[in-house]
Amino acid sequence: MGAMGKMSTIAGCIGVVGLALMAGTIHAANHTNQIPSGIQRNMTVKVRLLDENGVMGAAVAQPKVVKTDAEWRRLLTPAQYQIARGKGTERAFCGAFYDHKKPGIYLCVCCQLPLFSAETKFDSGTGWPSFFAPIAAENVTNHPDLSLGMRRVEILCTRCDGHLGHVFEDGPPPTGLRYCLNSESLVFQEKKSAAKK
Numbered sequence: 001m002g003a004m005g006k007m008s009t010i011a012g013c014i015g016v017v018g019l020a021l022m023a024g025t026i027h028a029a030n031h032t033n034q035i036p037s038g039i040q041r042n043m044t045v046k047v048r049l050l051d052e053n054g055v056m057g058a059a060v061a062q063p064k065v066v067k068t069d070a071e072w073r074r075l076l077t078p079a080q081y082q083i084a085r086g087k088g089t090e091r092a093f094c095g096a097f098y099d100h101k102k103p104g105i106y107l108c109v110c111c112q113l114p115l116f117s118a119e120t121k122f123d124s125g126t127g128w129p130s131f132f133a134p135i136a137a138e139n140v141t142n143h144p145d146l147s148l149g150m151r152r153v154e155i156l157c158t159r160c161d162g163h164l165g166h167v168f169e170d171g172p173p174p175t176g177l178r179y180c181l182n183s184e185s186l187v188f189q190e191k192k193s194a195a196k197k
């Protein structure tokens, strides 16, 4: 029975990713057409970076990361591309990080900007990795999202506009916010041990 349950869960994950891939391709194409390449080429944004000891620095000006669809496809796996560049959503309980509890930092899968710390991660029960605050307010940008007949707030990586997920106002203290992430939009950097060899 356990094996059957697991198999149907896996099949569910694959099925949805497949469908989402098709939808995402169309969406990504439209999205690209709305933002002519070149407009953002010289733009800079203020973000915070981690120093070599993993300490967050002051806000610094960084060039916006802009790439063509073809470049993103080369850099990312199909699932990462579909979610981070095509604004898809991974199926709940299928991502790598919803139940991930190691200490460390979650970075943008597209441009490696630090986005969330494991210290603000909590178990929301939703099946998506959830945080009550970004690692730096500058690094995550909110954007109104009226798609799918809902009024939501999309969250984007400030440096590359990668789609991360959505933020909701039903989170725990101290912020009351729930940043609902896609694992595919993130890479994890485990915290370095304090005692260096």
Ligand SMILES: [Zn+2]
Pocket (backbone or CB within 6 Å): 108, 109, 110, 111, 112, 113, 157, 158, 159, 160, 161, 162
């Ligand atoms: Zn990014």
